[in-house]
Amino acid sequence: MLPLARLHGGHFVCAPHVLGKLRFSSGIRIVKWDIFCNVVDNFGDIGVTWRLARQLVAEHGQAVRLWVDEPAVFAPLCPRADPEAESQYQQGVEIRHWRKDWPAVEPADVVIEAFACQLPEPYLAAMAARADKPYWLNLEYLSAEDWVAGCHGLPSLQPNGLQKAFYFPGFVEGTGGLLREDALAERRQLFQADPEARRAFLEELGVELDAAALLISLFAYENAALAGWLDALATGERPVQLLVPVGRVLADLANWLGEEKLSAGECFRRGSLAIQILPFVSQDDYDRILWCCDFNAVRGEDSFVRAQWAGRPLLWHIYQQEEGAHWDKLEAFLALYCRDLSPSAAAALTEGWRAWNRGEGMGTAWNALLAQWPELVLHAERWCREQVARTDLAAGLVQFCTKRL
Ligand SMILES: Cc1cn([C@H]2C[C@H](O)[C@@H](COP(=O)(O)OP(=O)(O)O[C@H]3O[C@@H](C)[C@H](O)[C@@H](O)[C@H]3O)O2)c(=O)[nH]c1=O
Numbered sequence: 001m002l003p004l005a006r007l008h009g010g011h012f013v014c015a016p017h018v019l020g021k022l023r024f025s026s027g028i029r030i031v032k033w034d035i036f037c038n039v040v041d042n043f044g045d046i047g048v049t050w051r052l053a054r055q056l057v058a059e060h061g062q063a064v065r066l067w068v069d070e071p072a073v074f075a076p077l078c079p080r081a082d083p084e085a086e087s088q089y090q091q092g093v094e095i096r097h098w099r100k101d102w103p104a105v106e107p108a109d110v111v112i113e114a115f116a117c118q119l120p121e122p123y124l125a126a127m128a129a130r131a132d133k134p135y136w137l138n139l140e141y142l143s144a145e146d147w148v149a150g151c152h153g154l155p156s157l158q159p160n161g162l163q164k165a166f167y168f169p170g171f172v173e174g175t176g177g178l179l180r181e182d183a184l185a186e187r188r189q190l191f192q193a194d195p196e197a198r199r200a201f202l203e204e205l206g207v208e209l210d211a212a213a214l215l216i217s218l219f220a221y222e223n224a225a226l227a228g229w230l231d232a233l234a235t236g237e238r239p240v241q242l243l244v245p246v247g248r249v250l251a252d253l254a255n256w257l258g259e260e261k262l263s264a265g266e267c268f269r270r271g272s273l274a275i276q277i278l279p280f281v282s283q284d285d286y287d288r289i290l291w292c293c294d295f296n297a298v299r300g301e302d303s304f305v306r307a308q309w310a311g312r313p314l315l316w317h318i319y320q321q322e323e324g325a326h327w328d329k330l331e332a333f334l335a336l337y338c339r340d341l342s343p344s345a346a347a348a349l350t351e352g353w354r355a356w357n358r359g360e361g362m363g364t365a366w367n368a369l370l371a372q373w374p375e376l377v378l379h380a381e382r383w384c385r386e387q388v389a390r391t392d393l394a395a396g397l398v399q400f401c402t403k404r405l
Contacts, residue, residue: 031401032063032108036098038117039070042248044319046074047302049114050093051179051283052139055394057092059182062398065108067098076280110135110401112167128160135401136162142169142178142301144333149174153400167400169393171336176400178305180392185384188309191291198292205278205289206265213239213274217293219303220249220317224359227256232363234271236370243289245278294377297356311384313349313369313376315356330357341379345372 033056037049046068056062068074074095075083081090086097102120107127111134113119119127127134136158152168152175169176191197202209209215216233220226226249233240244253246264253275254262264279281289286303290296290310298307299317307314316333318326334353338346348368355361369376391399 031110033065033110033112034108035064035066035112035114036117036119037066037068037114038098039068039073040115042300042319043073043077044300044302045115046070047077047283047300048139048179049112050074050077051302052112052394052397053093054091055179055181056398060394060398063094063108064092065094065096067096069098071095071097077283079282106130107134110137112137112139114139115141124160128162133162135404136164137167137397137401138164140166140168142305143329144171144336145328146332148172152176165400167397171333171387173390177391177393177396178308178387179302179394180305180309180388184309185311185388188287188291188311191288192311201288202292205281205285207241207243207276207278210239210241210274213241214295215293216240216242216295216297217289218242218244218249218253218297219247220297220299220356221320222248222252223317223356224252225356225362226252228360228364229356229362229366230256230270230273232366234273236272236367238370239272240274242273242275243278243293244275245280245286245289247280250277308380308384308387311381313373313380316353318357326357330354337383340382342372342375345375345379348372349376 033053035049035053037046039045049066049068053064053066056064071081071085072083075081078090081095082088085095088095098120102122104122104126107123107130109132111119111127113136116138127136148168148170149172151166152170153165155163155165158164167176169178171178191201199209230253233242244250246262250262254260257268257270257275259268262277264277266277268275278289287306287309290298290303290307290312293310293312295313295315296307296310297315297317298304300319304314304316307316316330318330320326321329330353334350338349341349348365348371352362352365352369355365
């Protein structure tokens with residue numbers, strides 16, 4: 001892909017031949033964005049910022065630099081990336097290694113600190129010194145809690161005289177929406193309506209589909225509830241094919257299988273359950289895995305949203321916070337998601353998610369979920385449609401900033 005913007009003497013310049021090819025949202029001018037990502041752990045921080053950055057470039061014609069302090073964590077999400085590079089273009093986004101030793105760069109028009117990461121002091125000073133002040137935002141974590149809409153967009157005056165606003169993703173009116181690429185729902189539906197595309201994609205991953213089996217993907221943290229769930233799957237009537245990308249849940253899976261270590265490509269069978277370990281794939285291929293499956297166990301933030309865009313029933317392993325703060329988040333989402341479900345389906349789903357996050361009782365909970373299956377399937381598509389009708393996060397963010405610049 002062509003670089004959409006190059007850094008030239010500290011300034012972004014967009015090559016005219018490239019600009020001509022871009023489809024701009026009407027009335028939106030090109031601005032320069034710096035997005036800062038401090039990888040706290042796992043893949044969510046860079047997963048969200050990388051997705052946002054490439055969408056700002058591809059769909060809104062913005063010039064984006066993404067500063068990431070651990071490029072090695074970025075590389076698995078974007079297999080073409082060079083984890084050693086100080087600076088590189090990927091899909092039109094300039095990826096910069098954010099080192100402690102900060103280079104003198106001109107701040108962009110819009111500066112996003114993701115998840116309240118601390119911007120470098122010299123960069124803050126340069127922001128304050130700019131004649132037209134940059135627009136500064138903190139992109140917050142996703143939550144369905146009620147207070148989010150009240151806090152979304154609130155400005156806060158900073159000690160250096162700059163204004164910072166808080167941008168909250170969310171599921172309801174008054175929040176900043178969810179990351180969703182243009183025509184994602186249509187692309188997903190076309191893929192799901194094409195059994196040959198599904199078969200061919202899975203075959204590329206080395207997966208041979210069992211047409212009679214329920215296909216499930218599993219992306220989770222360490223989870224004591226896994227063994228109970230696997231027991232239920234292995235002894236269930238319906239065959240199940242479980243795809244597990246390499247990651248933190250593998251140790252629990254190995255334990256249950258009685259294996260020392262697991263690696264991508266390995267396959268196992270226990271009763272009705274066939275298990276296959278998958279490699280960690282690019283974000284776009286991971287989407288396709290979710291689209292292929294009948295049920296997706298996901299975690300954190302970004303995969304949780306992507307499973308909703310798959311339009312299939314899901315199971316969320318929430319990122320655990322100190323003092324159990326994540327339980328409020330989990331319950332808030334469940335209340336919203338279950339609003340239009342029958343009481344019995346809502347109870348089964350709620351108990352399944354609670355059991356998974358509590359670390360016990362997943363076998364019984366799974367059988368209760370299966371009893372509500374047809375309704376849960378219909379609901380997942382309906383929920384997805386409802387969310388697709390809302391402005392996506394990148395578009396909302398561009399509108400939010402252009403009003404102020
Ligand atoms: C399994 C898989 C995932 N992915 C991507 C999808 C997502 O962008 C990313 C995973 O990110 P998440 O789903 O958010 O889960 P996560 O657990 O990796 O990330 C986070 O959760 C946040 C809530 C925390 O605050 C973060 O600090 C972080 O822990 O990895 C691939 O690209 N390929 C794969 O094969």
